[in-house]
Amino acid sequence: MRSNTRSLVIKVLSVAIAVLSYPFLRVRYTLSTWRGRRSGLANAGDGVSEMSLNDPQWGKRGSNNGGGGGSNDGPPDLDQIIKKLNQKIVGLFGMKPGSGGGGGNNAPSNAAIGGGFALAASLALAVWLATGFYIVEEGSRGIELRLGKYSQTTGPGPRWHWPYPIETVEQVNISQVRAIEVGHRNNQKSKMKEEALMLTQDQNIVDVQFAVQYTLKSPEEYLFNNRMPDEAVRQVAETAMREIVGRSKMDYVLYEGRGEIASRAKILMQKILDRYTTGIAISTVNLQNAQPPEQVQGSFDDAVRAKQDKERLKNEGEAYANDILPKARGLAARLLEEASGHKQRVVSNAQGDSSRFSAVVAEYEKAPQVTRERMYLETIQQVMQSTSKVLVDQKGGQNLLYLPLDKIMQMASPSQQSTGADPVAKSVTLTDPPATAAPDPVPARRDLRSRDGR
Numbered sequence: 132m133r134s135n136t137r138s139l140v141i142k143v144l145s146v147a148i149a150v151l152s153y154p155f156l157r158v159r160y161t162l163s164t165w166r167g168r169r170s171g172l173a174n175a176g177d178g179v180s181e182m183s184l185n186d187p188q189w190g191k192r193g194s195n196n197g198g199g200g201g202s203n204d205g206p207p208d209l210d211q212i213i214k215k216l217n218q219k220i221v222g223l224f225g226m227k228p229g230s231g232g233g234g235g236n237n238a239p240s241n242a243a244i245g246g247g248f249a250l251a252a253s254l255a256l257a258v259w260l261a262t263g264f265y266i267v268e269e270g271s272r273g274i275e276l277r278l279g280k281y282s283q284t285t286g287p288g289p290r291w292h293w294p295y296p297i298e299t300v301e302q303v304n305i306s307q308v309r310a311i312e313v314g315h316r317n318n319q320k321s322k323m324k325e326e327a328l329m330l331t332q333d334q335n336i337v338d339v340q341f342a343v344q345y346t347l348k349s350p351e352e353y354l355f356n357n358r359m360p361d362e363a364v365r366q367v368a369e370t371a372m373r374e375i376v377g378r379s380k381m382d383y384v385l386y387e388g389r390g391e392i393a394s395r396a397k398i399l400m401q402k403i404l405d406r407y408t409t410g411i412a413i414s415t416v417n418l419q420n421a422q423p424p425e426q427v428q429g430s431f432d433d434a435v436r437a438k439q440d441k442e443r444l445k446n447e448g449e450a451y452a453n454d455i456l457p458k459a460r461g462l463a464a465r466l467l468e469e470a471s472g473h474k475q476r477v478v479s480n481a482q483g484d485s486s487r488f489s490a491v492v493a494e495y496e497k498a499p500q501v502t503r504e505r506m507y508l509e510t511i512q513q514v515m516q517s518t519s520k521v522l523v524d525q526k527g528g529q530n531l532l533y534l535p536l537d538k539i540m541q542m543a544s545p546s547q548q549s550t551g552a553d554p555v556a557k558s559v560t561l562t563d564p565p566a567t568a569a570p571d572p573v574p575a576r577r578d579l580r581s582r583d584g585r
């Protein structure tokens with residue numbers, strides 16, 4: 132029974148070693164074949180046949196002499212490797228090849244058994260130590276734990292540690308930008324009402340959805356100081372946003388201060404995470420959506436439209452005022468200028484009339500009769516200048532005298548140009564009459580009166 136067990140162990144070790152060494156032997160043979168092919172191209176006429184690596188008989192061709200040895204055409208197959216290793220291991224344990232282990236004369240010595248187990252232990256130890264190699268990728272850090280306790284942090288590159296169960300390694304990517312969503316998952320339609328609904332300072336409820344992006348600044352704190360650091364970031368983000376929204380009014384949250392709310396929430400979140408030593412650095416806070424709850428969305432939209440109409444009408448009124456006020460100011464300025472001009476004109480006319488009346492009074496005091504006749508004639512002249520026909524009643528008679536003054540004036544105008552102006556048609560200026568002009572027309576007027584009274 133003991134011999135059978137030993138034989139089974141030997142066969143298992145042989146198979147394991149053969150399986151592990153077969154790929155190396157295959158690679159070695161491929162390299163040797165490639166080198167031989169390069170050196171044997173010049174000797175192609177020697178009758179050496181070349182074998183393709185894709186040949187299905189590769190590794191299975193043997194000698195036709197009936198011997199057990201293989202030829203040089205290919206590497207030995209897996210069965211031959213296992214058989215040879217089995218023979219070597221059996222010899223190493225002090226047993227003859229081919230012995231079944233039933234006879235007592237073939238029992239190995241204690242030294243042979245010890246040497247075999249030492250070899251197996253050495254192989255197992257080498258494999259175990261080889262499992263301690265690992266590679267830390269760029270942008271990551273390797274955290275080595277020795278018996279569950281933090282040992283050291285390794286940077287990018289190939290590293291080695293004591294294999295399991297003495298040491299273990301956890302790799303943490305510190306350059307990756309992580310993200311969490313509060314108020315929704317994956318898209319804004321899949322809402323999380325218990326996270327999104329928040330109370331404002333003026334006792335209104337708003338639906339707030341935002342996302343937080345963060346990186347790691349300390350992988351040791353990220354792994355060991357908190358049990359679930361990613362979930363802690365979500366809870367901290369919700370807490371900070373509720374505090375900021377609770378200190379703000381509804382209009383400020385929905386319209387006016389969305390950017391400022393995001394920046395204030397980022398600062399507050401970072402303070403809380405640093406207080407808990409999570410090793411997390413907040414990158415950005417994106418306030419994706421802020422709106423009233425769905426139950427009052429319609430009423431709120433009506434209020435928003437009314438507010439927009441108010442602003443629109445206000446803007447239209449301001450535009451109309453900006454258009455009409457300059458015109459009104461210009462019209463007022465023009466009217467003021469016209470009134471000022473009219474004032475100056477009336478004052479000037481009044482002053483002229485006053486001066487003229489003063490001159491007439493002075494002349495009247497000198498010669499009342501002459502001045503009275505002169506004023507009468509000038510008045511009649513002004514009246515007659517605007518009249519083309521005159522009807523004269525001859526002292527209650529039945530006949531009327533028709534005087535076509537326009538025709539008479541047209542006929543008299545050529546004679547006046549040749550003989551001089553008619554004394555009746557002369558115009559005397561009353562504003563500033565010369566001292567010698569007053570007595571001149573008196574004889575002429577008397578002559579006219581004498582002619583009228585015949």
